[in-house]
Amino acid sequence: MKLFQKKADGSQDGLAINRISKKANAVLNTVFLLWALACVLPLILVVIVSFSSEQSIFENGYSFFPSEWSLDAYEFFFKLGDQLIRSYGITIFVTVVGTLFSLTITSMFAYVLSRKDYAYNRLFTLLMLFTMLFNGGIVATYMVNTQLLGLGNSIWSLILPMSLNAFYVIVLRTFYKSIPIEIIEAARIDGAGEFKTFFRIVLPLSKPGLATIGLFTTIAYWNDWFLGMLYIVDQKKYPVQTLLWSMQNSLEFMKQSSANALEYAEMAANAPTDSGRMALTVLVVLPILLAYPFFQKYFIKGLTVGGVKG
Incomplete structure (x- = not known):
């Protein structure tokens, strides 16, 4: 050849x-x-x-x-009725609001760090990188979120702890640096301020990077069960992953949700095991699989952020 x-x-x-x-x-x-x-x-x-x-x-x-x-596995889980629908609603709310909030603060923070003329660029970059290497641990984080911020048993405890990711900030900062500085300078000459330049010029040019980070953030919020287990006490506020985790690992939940002991005994006797595990997986994964095609056209381009260009 x-x-x-x-x-x-x-x-x-x-x-x-x-x-x-x-x-x-x-x-x-x-x-x-x-x-x-x-x-x-x-x-x-x-x-x-x-x-x-x-x-x-x-x-x-x-x-x-x-x-x-x-269909026994799905019939078994759908017997929860209102609780399952409520948990799906909470998860959808947390995913949508959390993703939008995370994209907002991540994109703004990354834009500031991408500007070489920002006086404290190096300081905040070092502080951001420090959080990637060290953290306070679960105990300190739990005390701050519950005692200081009062997020215990609150739906915001499922959103705020995951709202900013240092790695995503680095990815978006790299993407912003690929935008020609001449475009930003032209906006300045036309009289645009920093916020107008960011929202009218920079963000529209950053759709691939934002879509990629948005997809990762959406998956993280949707799949999270640990924060619900850690902060949520009221089972009516469980997100769907925490609900399904609780159902899978403890029959006590079904006992508390049943109208009487006879119903509990019947549910426990007919509870599917292997097929139930797989049904849980399908219930959790299916919505993300359906949402992925809407991000696909931006996803591949976003993954090449920071790549060498010839």
Whole structure:
């Protein structure tokens, strides 16, 4: 295979260096196909097992072709009714509000650090990097959030502790530095202030970076169960992940949610185990899978933030 081809004038065709043979192309396509299947097949198996009966799982184990299909796992969880809907509502609220709030303060902080003319640029950069290396630990954080800030058993305890991530600040700062300074200077000449320049010029040019950070933040808020377990006492305020974690690890929750002991005994006897775990996974993952395509067009470009450009 020739990497370079000479043109009529004797120069070499630079595009030829990127060409590969058909055999190499077939091998690469096969490798990527196998890799994609390795990523997708476990998810498909989870969905199939969630629709399998407990007897089928007991007899055949986890299988792509169960001997008996069943909706028992989903029916079991949907018996919670209002509690499940309420928890989904709390999670959606926390995810939406938390993502918007996090993007707001992260983008503004990153923009300030990207400006070389800011007098305290180095100081705040060092303070930000310090938080990536050291933290006060769970006990100190819990005391500050509950005793000092009064966030105990509050929905804001699910939002504020995760609202600023130093790594995301670095990513956005790098993205802002890729914006030509001439654009910002032109806005200044036209009489735009700092806030107008930021909101009217910088943010629209930063959509790929914001979408990438927004996707990561959304996933973090949606999947978080630890803050609910740590700060929330009232089960009616549980986000869906904490609710499902509680259901999975303790039948005491079902006992408290049941109208009477007979209902509890019936639920405990019919509680799915293996298929229930998979149904929990589907209930948690499905909304994120449905939301991802809306971010996809920005996601790949955002991942190349800070890449070397030729």
